[in-house]
Amino acid sequence: MSSDHSAVSVHEHPPPSFGVPNLKLAFWLFLASDCMLFGSLIATYLSYRGKDQLFGNGPYPLDLFSVEVTTISTFDLLMSSVTMVLAVAAIQRGNMFQTRLWLGLTALLGAIFVGFQGYEFTHFYLEGLKLQGNLFGSTFYVLTGFHGTHVTLGVVWLLLVLATTFTKHKNMVTHLNVEVAGLYWHFVDIVWIVIFTLVYLMEYTV
Amino acid sequence: MSGHDSHAHAGGHDEHEHKPTSISTYLGVAAVLTVLTVIEIGPLFQWYNLGPVPLLVLSVVKFAMVVFIFMHLGPDEPIYKKIFVPSLLLAGLMVTVMMLLFGSFTRAEQMAYKGPVLGYVAAPPPKVETPEGEAGGDAAAGGAEQVAAAPAVDGAEVFKTNCVACHGPEAKGGVGPNLTDAEWKNGSGTLADIETTLNKGVTGTAMISWTPILGDEKIKAVALYVHSLGGGK
Numbered sequence: 001m002s003s004d005h006s007a008v009s010v011h012e013h014p015p016p017s018f019g020v021p022n023l024k025l026a027f028w029l030f031l032a033s034d035c036m037l038f039g040s041l042i043a044t045y046l047s048y049r050g051k052d053q054l055f056g057n058g059p060y061p062l063d064l065f066s067v068e069v070t071t072i073s074t075f076d077l078l079m080s081s082v083t084m085v086l087a088v089a090a091i092q093r094g095n096m097f098q099t100r101l102w103l104g105l106t107a108l109l110g111a112i113f114v115g116f117q118g119y120e121f122t123h124f125y126l127e128g129l130k131l132q133g134n135l136f137g138s139t140f141y142v143l144t145g146f147h148g149t150h151v152t153l154g155v156v157w158l159l160l161v162l163a164t165t166f167t168k169h170k171n172m173v174t175h176l177n178v179e180v181a182g183l184y185w186h187f188v189d190i191v192w193i194v195i196f197t198l199v200y201l202m203e204y205t206v
Numbered sequence: 207m208s209g210h211d212s213h214a215h216a217g218g219h220d221e222h223e224h225k226p227t228s229i230s231t232y233l234g235v236a237a238v239l240t241v242l243t244v245i246e247i248g249p250l251f252q253w254y255n256l257g258p259v260p261l262l263v264l265s266v267v268k269f270a271m272v273v274f275i276f277m278h279l280g281p282d283e284p285i286y287k288k289i290f291v292p293s294l295l296l297a298g299l300m301v302t303v304m305m306l307l308f309g310s311f312t313r314a315e316q317m318a319y320k321g322p323v324l325g326y327v328a329a330p331p332p333k334v335e336t337p338e339g340e341a342g343g344d345a346a347a348g349g350a351e352q353v354a355a356a357p358a359v360d361g362a363e364v365f366k367t368n369c370v371a372c373h374g375p376e377a378k379g380g381v382g383p384n385l386t387d388a389e390w391k392n393g394s395g396t397l398a399d400i401e402t403t404l405n406k407g408v409t410g411t412a413m414i415s416w417t418p419i420l421g422d423e424k425i426k427a428v429a430l431y432v433h434s435l436g437g438g439k
Contacts, residue, residue: 020286024286032290035290036293039300039301042301047308050309050311051308053412055381055412056412071247074247075243078243086229089226182276190268190272193265193272194269197246201246202261205256205261
């Protein structure tokens with residue numbers, strides 16, 4: 001049986017060893033490691049949280065945070081997760097029109113989120129929050145910057161999938177491929193759920 | 207079962223590995239997520255206040271709904287859970303430990319007088335206090351002033367409990383300035399100036415007004431102690 005396996009793997013995708021698609025298995029492994037990346041960035045942010053006040057070294061979070069911007073961008077990203085599951089459901093039913101519609105809408109909502117972050121960073125920078133200015137600046141920009149980069153890459157990925165559906169390679173856009181892109185997209189959303197609570201919401205209560 | 211059979215089965219696996227979640231379930235989850243987010247943002251607009259614990263719970267619920275329903279981790283093959291969940295728990299544990307260790311949600315003004323950090327308090331108290339009437343020896347320099355003001359409280363003890371967190375166990379500085387040299391950031395290092403700084407604090411720094419916490423007697427004692435450290439004038 002083992003010789004059978006190796007014979008197949010020479011010219012085809014190797015057979016999945018766990019009875020699940022290798023791509024999806026590998027992608028969950030990547031997400032598990034990305035968990036640790038964001039875990040450490042969030043832990044770093046929290047370790048230094050509020051310590052600038054000890055040195056009298058502003059600006060502090062509440063000097064800068066904008067309630068409206070955060071609310072809108074949070075809703076925007078949350079809704080993009082909904083359009084993403086609808087895209088996965090559409091390709092599962094073989095509905096190419098809806099797949100394109102929801103993929104495009106997800107990418108658009110993602111781009112809007114990145115736009116809000118660009119606005120936020122610019123605004124914060126002009127208000128005096130520098131990457132090397134204080135602990136809040138360093139930890140905030142690195143954490144939300146890594147998240148924003150993830151969103152940006154997700155938008156590019158979704159647009160590539162969308163573009164592929166219009167080419168002669170459209171058979172490559174399978175349920176599995178859209179689902180894995182969706183896994184990435186939802187992961188970026190859940191990271192924001194955590195950042196939104198620990199970085200923004202906590203500032204207004206504790 | 208031959209090798210060929212098992213391969214054919216695995217190859218078709220992605221087509222029917224789990225029943226697809228219905229659109230109405232997705233929309234239901236979307237509605238719940240929206241409602242939870244509306245509840246969360248209440249404190250931002252000061253409609254009401256939510257404590258940290260309800261906020262964390264709401265966030266965990268939203269997180270779980272997206273992971274288990276949108277990402278299909280719930281109905282999907284168990285292998286994905288085995289990969290993702292331990293890593294997620296490890297990351298969560300790390301965040302929690304750091305949060306507790308560094309007092310992420312402790313206000314700065316509460317931190318300054320937390321004092322007993324890293325066991326500073328366990329060290330033996332340095333000999334500074336000279337009993338009234340026996341003001342010879344070391345106290346000769348401080349002389350009359352010191353004897354006149356000598357309080358019943360041990361200034362070194364007060365310093366060790368309240369000041370070492372910022373000024374260091376030997377008062378040689380840390381977050382706050384060194385108190386043993388002749389350089390003074392605030393005032394000129396006279397006993398009266400030190401007492402003023404202790405009473406009023408220094409705006410914009412972690413040096414708060416200590417009068418409400420220590421009271422007059424302890425303030426005088428610790429001022430005397432700081433004055434005696436070598437930088438006093």
